[in-house]
Amino acid sequence: MSLPAQHREGPVGRQLGGLLLSLVRHDNAMLSLRAAQWHRTLTRVGVEVPFWAVHDIGMMALLAPADVLIEPRAALGAQGLNQAQLAALTTLGRTLREIGESEVLEKARQWRLEDPLISVLLLKVLAPLYERFTQPGDRREHASLPLDPEVYAALEPELPALYRGADRSADLSFLEYLARANLRLVTSFEQVDLDTLRLVGMFGAGSAAGADQMLDLLGVFESPEANDVVNFSLDLLPSVLETKRASGSQSFSVDGYSGVQRRGTIDSLVLSELAFDPDLFVRRFVENEVFYYAREKEHDQERRLHYILVDASASMRGQRATFARGLALTLIKKFTLRGEDVYFRFFDSRLYDVQRTRPGRTDDHGGISVPYLLRFKGEHGRNYAKVFGLMANELSRLERREGRTPMVYLLTHAECHVPLDTIETLRRVAKLYGIFMLPSTGKLELDYLHRLHTVQVVDEQALRLKDARAKRALDIVEDAARESLVPPAPGGAAGTTQVSGGPR
Numbered sequence: 001m002s003l004p005a006q007h008r009e010g011p012v013g014r015q016l017g018g019l020l021l022s023l024v025r026h027d028n029a030m031l032s033l034r035a036a037q038w039h040r041t042l043t044r045v046g047v048e049v050p051f052w053a054v055h056d057i058g059m060m061a062l063l064a065p066a067d068v069l070i071e072p073r074a075a076l077g078a079q080g081l082n083q084a085q086l087a088a089l090t091t092l093g094r095t096l097r098e099i100g101e102s103e104v105l106e107k108a109r110q111w112r113l114e115d116p117l118i119s120v121l122l123l124k125v126l127a128p129l130y131e132r133f134t135q136p137g138d139r140r141e142h143a144s145l146p147l148d149p150e151v152y153a154a155l156e157p158e159l160p161a162l163y164r165g166a167d168r169s170a171d172l173s174f175l176e177y178l179a180r181a182n183l184r185l186v187t188s189f190e191q192v193d194l195d196t197l198r199l200v201g202m203f204g205a206g207s208a209a210g211a212d213q214m215l216d217l218l219g220v221f222e223s224p225e226a227n228d229v230v231n232f233s234l235d236l237l238p239s240v241l242e243t244k245r246a247s248g249s250q251s252f253s254v255d256g257y258s259g260v261q262r263r264g265t266i267d268s269l270v271l272s273e274l275a276f277d278p279d280l281f282v283r284r285f286v287e288n289e290v291f292y293y294a295r296e297k298e299h300d301q302e303r304r305l306h307y308i309l310v311d312a313s314a315s316m317r318g319q320r321a322t323f324a325r326g327l328a329l330t331l332i333k334k335f336t337l338r339g340e341d342v343y344f345r346f347f348d349s350r351l352y353d354v355q356r357t358r359p360g361r362t363d364d365h366g367g368i369s370v371p372y373l374l375r376f377k378g379e380h381g382r383n384y385a386k387v388f389g390l391m392a393n394e395l396s397r398l399e400r401r402e403g404r405t406p407m408v409y410l411l412t413h414a415e416c417h418v419p420l421d422t423i424e425t426l427r428r429v430a431k432l433y434g435i436f437m438l439p440s441t442g443k444l445e446l447d448y449l450h451r452l453h454t455v456q457v458v459d460e461q462a463l464r465l466k467d468a469r470a471k472r473a474l475d476i477v478e479d480a481a482r483e484s485l486v487p488p489a490p491g492g493a494a495g496t497t498q499v500s501g502g503p504r
Contacts, residue, residue, distance in 0.1 A: 003158045007151060009165070011143030015039070015051040016155060017162025018171045020076055022052040023093050024059040025069040031062065032152035034115055036145040041119040043142055045214055047127045050171050051145065053178065054122060056092075057185075060100035061108040061118050070096055075160045085172050088179035095182040104192045111201045120217045121197075125188040133177045196221055196230050202237060203333070203370045216371035225321070226374040232326035235470040240334040240477065264292025304340045304484060305404050307430070308332065309391070311412035312378030313348040319463040320437045324411040325373055327435070327473045331409065332357065332368055334481055343406070344368050346376055349383035351390050388418045392425040399429040407431045407484045410452075414444050423448040433480060437463060454483055 007013060019032075026032075035055040042049060059068070070093050081089075099105060108118070178185065200217065220226045260270060270291040273281065284290050308331055310316075310324050328344065335342050336357055346352045357367035395406065408430045410416070416436070426432060432452040436444050440460040449455050456479070462472040 003151065003154050003162075007146060008158075008162065011141045012145060013162055014166040015143045015145060016151075017159060017164075017166055018050050018052045018168070019055065019155065020052075020073055020079070020159040020163040021050075021089075021171060021175060022055050023070050023072060023089065023096060024056045024063070025071065025073070026059070026063065027156075029149040029153040031059065032155070033147060033149050034062070035059065036147060036152070037115050038119045038122055039143075039145055040147075041116070041214065042123055042126070043144070045123065045127075047123060047130055048142065049122075049126050049130050050174055051143075052171070053126070053174065056096055057099070057126065058118055058122055060096060060105050061113060061121065063100075064106075064109060065097040065100035073159070078160070079163060079168075081172070084176060088176045091179040091182055092175065095178070095185055098186055099189050102186070102189050104189050104194060104197065107194060107197065111198065113197075113201050114204060116214070117197070117200055117217075120214055120221075121192065123214060124192065124218055124221060125185065128188070129178070129181055129184065130174075132181075133174055193221055193227060193230070195234055196227065199230050199233055199237075199329075200370050202241075203329075204367070213369065213371065216369070216375060220371045220374050223375055228322045229325045229329075229374050232322050232469070232473075233329045235466075236326060236330040236473055236477065237333055239474055240330060240337065259294045260291045261294040262288050262291065264294070268292040268294075304335075305343065305398075305402075305406040306331070306335045306340060306484065307343045307395070307406045307408045308345075309408065309410050309412075310344070310346050311348065311410075311416065312346040312352075312376060313382050314378075315382075315413045315415060316437075320413060323437060323458060323463055323469060323473065324435075327476060328409075328411060329370070329373060330473065330477050331480060334477055335484075338481075342368065344373070346378060347387045348378035349380040349386065351387055352376075352378075384416055384418050385422065388422045388426065392422055392429070395426065395429045405430060407433060407480075409480065410434045411437075413437050414439065414442050414446070417446065418448055420448050420451070423451050427451055427453075431483075433483065435476060454479070 003016075007016060032055070035051070035058055038058050039049070039051050039054045042054065072089050072093075076089075104121075108121070113121075200220070220230075270293060273284070273290045276284065281290070308328050310328050312321075316324060332342050332344060342357045343354050344356075345354045355368040355372065391408075395408070399405065408426065410432065412435070414436055423432070433454045433456075434449070434452045435456045435458065436446075437458045438444060438460055444455075444457055456476050458472055458476075462468045
């Protein structure tokens, strides 16, 4: 198959032809397609790095240097490169091997990072280099590379002609610049925070494909406050990663095998049954004595809804914000792994946009954004009566529309004063789980505490000491997970309010 004519000329042809300068050699068209996706993502934020550079550096996040050929193409020898350019190719080859062996890219290969997150890594590393390389007014014409694997499967024999069909002075200049800046390139990868990379990889970066989301995620890598939340979250998350959905058994052919049973279809018949004498087999079959493989089945239960509200007012800065956001991330992961729906939103004097994750739903557009949760800053003071009045109205509509009673988790501080009648309204349509962070000398004296289903108190010592903080958060996670399994009493009756973790 030959390359389509529309991809031979213009910005697309120039970018594709530049791939002749690529040093990372493979014959997998899908890998080239992924590199094209990275390039398109970078161009959305105005970083017009040549495709060959994006391809080679990005491939080190997928292919170990020992498992791939890194050397110039033979056809490049006929293109008239001078000694400086040939030396730059040699230097760049060594640099690619060095960054491919770095801890960051070794972990990236182990964690199998999604393409949006690889794009953000490339943006973090290449954008500063490209800004230093280019001069004002030197921006290239935008090229939106094709996302068709057949294009890249047919590309290799076309590369020499495509390369000669455009001016390559900018490509060769950037090649020499990368060779001169090889130490800066290696250092840029070494400065990537592995903890942040791991955390975002755990939650997935599908929502980071847009320009705004990419820049938010890039900001997470550069924010000390976000890094505190990341470190705390990683103290908690390993304990919840083994959470699994409840399962049962069924006879029809979906999911994996879970055991054997006396009922089933012929395609699930245990093969050893066929070893019986035919007459005996028929008798056993008629009398339902033969065995069939049973397949896994998720229990037919209503998917529970968890609604997490995090206070973002000025009283929730520092250690309180770190605790609340790390705990929120852990709860989100816990309930998502159980196959349940999670809604999340911040509040101060207003309710901010709700984010949703609904496992298995095709209408879930990216789920809950980890960069948003890590970097969000509220700027609107406090108005708890207004906020919770709006929440009561929203949850009432949700109850009428879906007939579900959500578990509402309130992560706030000891001065979160809400009118009692508003709490009563909330209580009729939701189970209320309050988590309150105390100041160093404060007490929890809110008049609605006895109307919450559960109250957790986090004192100043638990916030200040690392080990105590992690233990306190994990205790809350496990308690919340157990409590959410208990169905609400009819009419919102709560029974006895639980108060844990400190003085009321």
